[in-house]
């Protein structure tokens with residue numbers, strides 16, 4: 001494992017190993033009725049490394065070996081980085097979307113002014129003053 005750097009070039013058409021979810025240590029019961037862990041919380045086994053993530057609204061978890069945990073931690077780190085960049089990208093997209101709406105508003109208020117000038121067209125039917133070009 002030479003790649004300890006979570007920064008890997010990725011794009012929407014170049015997926016890289018990344019995950020959503022979290023890793024946490026967990027104490028477990030082994031399930032044997034004869035084992036003290038069945039009754040005593042302090043006698044539970046572990047801690048084991050548990051990876052938890054939501055799959056279509058449901059929380060799923062699985063245990064990882066130490067070796068897997070190293071890899072999954074890096075994948076989660078990448079996932080968070082990706083998430084942050086997507087968030088920032090969304091902000092830019094929404095700013096652009098607002099600008100598009102503002103432009104529409106400006107255009108329609110411009111059109112409203114023109115519509116209003118139609119009503120006042122009788123008054124403004126005089127030739128524009130620019131025609132009176134003074135060439136003296």
Ligand SMILES: [Zn+2]
Pocket residue numbers: 029030031032035036037038044045
């Ligand atoms: Zn036990």
